[in-house]
């Protein structure tokens with residue numbers, strides 16, 4: 259019998275599996291991670307590779323091992339503390355180093371052995387156990403941890419959906435089947451979006467194609483080192499967050515998350531490419547699009563743009579993640595949600611008896627950093643405290 263079944267093998271599911279397998283009284287083989295991809299972290303690796311990310315936005319202390327300095331020590335032990343491995347601020351690791359360290363942590367802690375490849379469809383209660391129906395038969399566990407993340411829901415604006423139906427060449431950089439190498443051959447590409455993903459994707463394509471790359475952003479490109487103020491990781495900001503009611507917390511999270519911004523080195527690289535005419539840029543909203551004989555035509559608030567293909571880098575839809583699985587869970591277990599649709603979890607991340615959540619599903623309890631790597635670490639501290647494994651109070655509580 260499993261003690262824990264974790265649904266989702268992304269950064270959150272993998273980090274928390276690492277934590278839970280080390281709890282006193284929990285055997286390694288009493289934890290499972292259910293994820294539809296062939297390997298843990300596959301969605302993370304695909305998305306970061308497709309957008310051509312070179313360095314993480316977060317510091318090295320935000321990693322998937324239990325010791326906070328693990329990534330830094332891993333690099334140090336291999337003599338990899340040079341400027342190419344980390345960049346300011348606070349030692350941001352290269353993506354290559356971060357991925358290598360993830361694989362090292364997964365291997366050292368035998369986490370891939372816990373991975374069952376499949377998708378959870380429904381959850382039922384059977385006495386003291388929970389039974390999860392998967393594509394590959396049922397899994398029984400005492401406790402369930404939902405770590406489903408956003409990666410299954412790339413955001414497709416209405417005009418883009420219509421364009422796809424018309425058969426135009428359009429894709430989202432976070433689509434499960436997107437491969438950037440298949441999008442470098444055409445002459446004219448429009449990349450839509452104004453955040454770090456869009457800018458990195460546009461720069462990477464511009465370097466890889468002989469054609470033109472045009473970035474279309476609704477707003478001016480804006481610099482910000484991180485996608486939220488780091489004060490949200492610790493008590494400085496979280497103390498007031500926990501005093502607020504849940505409706506207020508939603509408003510606070512939406513205000514605190516800095517969407518559509520980029521760190522200085524990415525903005526500098528973009529400005530350089532712009533002045534060298536290696537890239538084009540429009541600050542305008544797309545109001546509609548049509549498929550033409552030789553490609554696509556976008557009607558923007560500033561002009562009409564024509565291209566052979568469009569790549570969306572418009573992030574994820576903000577709706578509650580987890581799709582039909584979470585919808586059914588809410589119905590069958592009568593689970594409570596905030597008016598925004600997101601779970602009303604207890605202060606210990608419990609949604610119902612023996613059902614817990616992390617990642618975006620837990621953001622009303624973890625706060626504005628919930629979706630990030632450090633959000634998994636904070637969720638771990640809350641979970642362990644709630645389970646009585648550590649007397650140390652989680653930050654801000």
Ligand SMILES: Cc1cc2nc3c(=O)[nH]c(=O)nc-3n(C[C@H](O)[C@H](O)[C@H](O)COP(=O)(O)OP(=O)(O)OC[C@H]3O[C@@H](n4cnc5c(N)ncnc54)[C@H](O)[C@@H]3O)c2cc1C
Nearest residue numbers: 266268269270314315316377378406407408409617630631
């Ligand atoms: C390009 C990019 C760069 C980022 N860079 C940073 C950064 O530098 N620093 C930082 O802190 N954060 C960063 N983030 C934000 C965040 O840390 C990542 O998105 C992270 O991958 C989120 O992890 P997750 O486990 O919550 O979700 P996901 O990566 O989405 O993983 C969830 C997994 O659950 C699976 N799943 C969903 N439903 C089911 C089901 N029913 N059954 C079984 N499995 C299911 C999914 O298929 C997926 O594999 C970045 C995000 C992106 C997209």
